[in-house]
Amino acid sequence: MIPKSTNIRRARQEISLHKRWEKNSHASGVIWFTGLSGSGKSTLASELEQLLFDRNKQVVSLDGDDLRYGLCADLGFLPEDRAENIRRVGEVASLFSASGAIVLTAFISPYRADRLKARKAAVGNFHEIYLSADLNTCIDRDPKGLYAKAQRGEISHFTGISAPYEAPESPELTLDTGLLDVKKSLKILDEYVEKAFSL
Amino acid sequence: MIPKSTNIRRARQEISLHKRWEKNSHASGVIWFTGLSGSGKSTLASELEQLLFDRNKQVVSLDGDDLRYGLCADLGFLPEDRAENIRRVGEVASLFSASGAIVLTAFISPYRADRLKARKAAVGNFHEIYLSADLNTCIDRDPKGLYAKAQRGEISHFTGISAPYEAPESPELTLDTGLLDVKKSLKILDEYVEKAFSL
Numbered sequence: 001m002i003p004k005s006t007n008i009r010r011a012r013q014e015i016s017l018h019k020r021w022e023k024n025s026h027a028s029g030v031i032w033f034t035g036l037s038g039s040g041k042s043t044l045a046s047e048l049e050q051l052l053f054d055r056n057k058q059v060v061s062l063d064g065d066d067l068r069y070g071l072c073a074d075l076g077f078l079p080e081d082r083a084e085n086i087r088r089v090g091e092v093a094s095l096f097s098a099s100g101a102i103v104l105t106a107f108i109s110p111y112r113a114d115r116l117k118a119r120k121a122a123v124g125n126f127h128e129i130y131l132s133a134d135l136n137t138c139i140d141r142d143p144k145g146l147y148a149k150a151q152r153g154e155i156s157h158f159t160g161i162s163a164p165y166e167a168p169e170s171p172e173l174t175l176d177t178g179l180l181d182v183k184k185s186l187k188i189l190d191e192y193v194e195k196a197f198s199l
Numbered sequence: 200m201i202p203k204s205t206n207i208r209r210a211r212q213e214i215s216l217h218k219r220w221e222k223n224s225h226a227s228g229v230i231w232f233t234g235l236s237g238s239g240k241s242t243l244a245s246e247l248e249q250l251l252f253d254r255n256k257q258v259v260s261l262d263g264d265d266l267r268y269g270l271c272a273d274l275g276f277l278p279e280d281r282a283e284n285i286r287r288v289g290e291v292a293s294l295f296s297a298s299g300a301i302v303l304t305a306f307i308s309p310y311r312a313d314r315l316k317a318r319k320a321a322v323g324n325f326h327e328i329y330l331s332a333d334l335n336t337c338i339d340r341d342p343k344g345l346y347a348k349a350q351r352g353e354i355s356h357f358t359g360i361s362a363p364y365e366a367p368e369s370p371e372l373t374l375d376t377g378l379l380d381v382k383k384s385l386k387i388l389d390e391y392v393e394k395a396f397s398l
Contacts, residue, residue: 014249014260015249015252020252046213050213053218053222060297062294092291092294096295099295099300100257101298121269
C-alpha cells in the first residue's frame with residue numbers, strides 16, 4: 001500500500017535485525033498458519049508457542065479471535081473486512097519479526113492475495129504452513145459449533161460453506177491435520193522451525 | 200471498542216505474563232511519549248531503546264513515521280484518522296507488552312481521549328511521558344521543516360499550528376525537553392524505567 005500520508009520519513013533503524021537475532025540466539029520471522037476453521041491452527045500455534053518458549057526463544061502468537069477484540073474490533077467478516085483484517089495481521093507480524101521475535105499467526109486467511117501481502121510485509125523469514133484437513137473433517141470436528149450455525153444460515157460468509165478457501169499453491173510446509181494428530185504435527189513443525197530459525 | 204464480529208471467543212492465554220517477565224528478568228509495559236513535533240520523542244525513544252537493548256532487555260520502539268508506511272498506511276492526518284492511528288498504536292503496543300516486551304511509542308498523540316484509550320488497552324504497565332518543550336522552542340528547532348510548511352499553509356491540521364495539542368493532565372513523568380538536553384533527559388528516563396520495570 002502506498003502511504004496516504006505525505007510529510008513522513010522513515011526513522012533510522014537504530015538496532016539492526018542482525019543484532020537482535022544475535023541477542024536472542026535465533027532468527028526472527030513469521031510462521032503463518034492457514035487452513036479452514038477446525039483445521040488446528042490455534043491448537044498448533046499454541047502448542048508450538050509453548051514449546052519454543054520453553055526453549056528460551058522469543059515467541060508470540062497472534063490469534064484471530066484475540067485480535068478481533070482489539071486491533072481489529074472495527075472489522076467484520078465481509079470480504080473487504082477480512083482483507084483488511086489480514087493486512088493488519090501481516091503488518092503487526094512484520095513489526096514483531098522486526099523486533100526479533102518468532103511470530104505465529106493463526107488465521108483462516110482464505111485468500112491467496114491477502115496471504116501474499118502478508119508475505120511481502122514480513123521482515124525476515126516468512127513461512128506459510130498449510131493445515132490441509134479437508135472440509136468434511138473440519139465439519140465433523142466443528143470445535144466451536146460454527147459449521148452447524150453456518151449450515152443453518154445463521155452465519156454468512158463462512159469459509160468453506162458460504163465463502164471460498166483458496167488453498168496455498170506453494171506453501172513452505174503442508175500438514176494434513178485431517179490425518180496427523182497434534183503430537184505428530186508438532187514434531188514435524190518442531191524440526192522445521194529449528195532449521196528455519198537457527199543462526 | 201465493542202467488537203463488530205460475533206462468533207469469536209478469546210483464545211486461552213497459554214503462557215502467563217508472569218512467566219514472560221521471569222524469563223526476560225524484567226516487567227513489560229508501554230512507555231508512551233507524547234509531545235509536539237520537535238519535542239524529542241523519536242530521539243529519546245531511539246536512545247532509550249538502544250540503552251535498554253544493551254542491558255539485555257526485550258525492547259521495541261514504534262514510531263509514527265514507520266507505522267504510516269505499514270499498518271497505518273491507509274490513514275491521513277484528519278482528526279478521525281489520527282484517532283484511529285493512535286487506537287491502532289495502542290492496540291499494537293498492548294500486544295507487544297503482552298509478549299513480554301518494553302514498548303516505546305513516539306507519537307504526537309495530541310488528544311487526551313486517544314491517549315486514555317491506549318492506556319486502557321495496555322497490558323501491564325503504562326507510563327505516559329510528556330515531553331513538554333513549548334511550541335516556540337519546537338518551531339525554532341523544526342527538525343523536519345514541517346512547522347515552516349504548516350505556517351505557509353502547505354500542511355493542514357498540523358499540531359500546534361492548525362490543530363490542537365491537549366497536554367497531559369497527570370502524566371507519569373514530565374520532561375521539559377526545551378530545557379533539558381538529550382543526555383540529561385535520558386538519565387532521568389533511565390532511572391525511571393529501571394524502577395518501573397524491575398521485578
